[in-house]
Amino acid sequence: MIENTLYKSxxxxxxxxxFASFAIExxxxxxxxxxxxMIEFRHMKWLGQALRDADxxxxxxxxxxxxxxxxxxxxxxxxxxxxxxxxxxxxxxSVLGGRMxxxxxxxxxxxxxxxxxxxNDAKISAFDMHRALPNKTLDPKQTDALTIFLFEESYKEYExxxxxxxxxxxxxxxxxxxxxxxxxxxxxxxxxxxxxxMAKMGILGLPRELHEMTYKITDxxxxxxxxxxxxxxxxxxxxxLAADINDEDLSPFFDFINFQENYHIALMEKLL
Amino acid sequence: MEQDLQSEELNEEIIEHLMHPKNYGKLDExxxxxxxxxxxxxEYVIFYLKIESENIQEVSFATNGCQxxxxxxxxxxxxxxGDTIENGKDAVEKMDQRxxxxxxxxxxxxxxxxxxxxxxxxxxxxxLKNASEEMHVxxxxxxxxxxxxxxxxx
Numbered sequence: 001m002i003e004n005t006l007y008k009s010x011x012x013x014x015x016x017x018x019f020a021s022f023a024i025e026x027x028x029x030x031x032x033x034x035x036x037x038m039i040e041f042r043h044m045k046w047l048g049q050a051l052r053d054a055d056x057x058x059x060x061x062x063x064x065x066x067x068x069x070x071x072x073x074x075x076x077x078x079x080x081x082x083x084x085x086x087x088x089x090x091x092x093x094s095v096l097g098g099r100m101x102x103x104x105x106x107x108x109x110x111x112x113x114x115x116x117x118x119x120n121d122a123k124i125s126a127f128d129m130h131r132a133l134p135n136k137t138l139d140p141k142q143t144d145a146l147t148i149f150l151f152e153e154s155y156k157e158y159e160x161x162x163x164x165x166x167x168x169x170x171x172x173x174x175x176x177x178x179x180x181x182x183x184x185x186x187x188x189x190x191x192x193x194x195x196x197x198m199a200k201m202g203i204l205g206l207p208r209e210l211h212e213m214t215y216k217i218t219d220x221x222x223x224x225x226x227x228x229x230x231x232x233x234x235x236x237x238x239x240x241l242a243a244d245i246n247d248e249d250l251s252p253f254f255d256f257i258n259f260q261e262n263y264h265i266a267l268m269e270k271l272l
Numbered sequence: 273m274e275q276d277l278q279s280e281e282l283n284e285e286i287i288e289h290l291m292h293p294k295n296y297g298k299l300d301e302x303x304x305x306x307x308x309x310x311x312x313x314x315e316y317v318i319f320y321l322k323i324e325s326e327n328i329q330e331v332s333f334a335t336n337g338c339q340x341x342x343x344x345x346x347x348x349x350x351x352x353x354g355d356t357i358e359n360g361k362d363a364v365e366k367m368d369q370r371x372x373x374x375x376x377x378x379x380x381x382x383x384x385x386x387x388x389x390x391x392x393x394x395x396x397x398x399x400l401k402n403a404s405e406e407m408h409v410x411x412x413x414x415x416x417x418x419x420x421x422x423x424x425x426x
Binding site: 061064066067127129131144147148151152155159203204205208209210211213214222223226229 | 282284287288290291292293296297298307313314316318334335336338339342
């Protein structure tokens with residue numbers, strides 16, 4: 001029988017692999033872990049559908065999950081490997097259970113191979129609070145503005161991914177389902193961008209856990225209108241940050257994020 | 273605490289609260305649950321208390337608010353955790369008196385944290401009187417939606 005405990009474990013596993021991908025600098029390892037994390041997120045989606053079909057309530061509790069400050073690639077990869085192996089025991093014999101299990105057998109194989117080659121080990125600086133970007137000279141005010149922006153927006157993107165996923169799972173409306181999917185995909189890209197930047201600055205932290213008051217939406221119209229106001233505020237934050245930082249690489253990036261929010265607002269308006 | 277938040281630069285203590293907020297989440301079998309809710313923006317802080325013999329044994333909080341709310345909630349929850357209810361109320365008063373030194377946005381965030389704590393104490397008293405109140409909700413008078421004139425004052 002599929003239990004909420006499995007959903008909770010998959011949620012934690014998605015985050016553990018995702019944030020490991022942000023923390024590790026090696027682009028090849030980062031890329032494979034990110035792909036695995038996105039597969040874990042799809043597992044969560046399918047599991048959520050199965051739980052809904054079985055009239056089983058699930059939630060986004062994480063049981064005081066911590067993001068440990070691992071100091072090397074191998075420390076972090078060994079931790080992730082252990083978490084994947086622990087989850088294997090929770091799967092049942094359903095088709096979905098089989099799919100999740102075989103996917104993770106491959107993850108275990110891949111990560112074990114990475115650990116067999118010492119060339120894959122390296123120091124991790126994602127948690128050391130050095131608060132500087134490679135080859136960038138930002139003054140303290142710019143650094144603080146960027147720091148606050150990254151904490152605000154990484155939490156917000158995580159929140160949006162989970163809230164939209166929850167609403168998507170319980171909607172009967174095909175148009176709404178598709179809009180939620182677009183918004184989820186967009187937020188995954190933003191979370192990836194911000195998470196990688198936080199790691200480069202040594203301030204990588206898990207977004208805080210969502211309380212059910214945040215994702216059990218009773219008034220969708222108010223939720224969407226508040227969401228549009230938040231998108232407007234995020235646009236302004238991006239615009240202000242781009243102006244304050246005034247950097248030839250970073251400013252165009254934040255403008256790019258700002259302009260993407262326009263289409264998010266258009267998508268959200270279709271929900272009204 | 274207020275000095276830290278007002279300072280020009282973020283210090284390591286505040287970054288640590290941002291990376292790992294203290295006492296964040298829910299409490300099982302709480303003695304009191306309170307919410308400070310900003311109806312205009314939908315932002316809230318929910319505060320959980322576990323009290324034994326008038327001592328605040330455990331606390332936790334959660335919010336969908338901004339990072340100022342997270343840092344203030346993290347710091348305030350550390351202040352009252354393990355202390356008496358009376359000292360917890362004193363901490364609210366002391367922090368209230370110092371709000372004028374904060375930015376307009378920080379004042380609203382701090383008020384929401386303090387309000388949720390007070391609401392949790394009210395909920396605990398109501399529960400002791402056998403009221404079947406799951407949580408006590410207090411609507412915020414001031415909204416976290418900062419007006420341009422407020423920004424200019426900062």
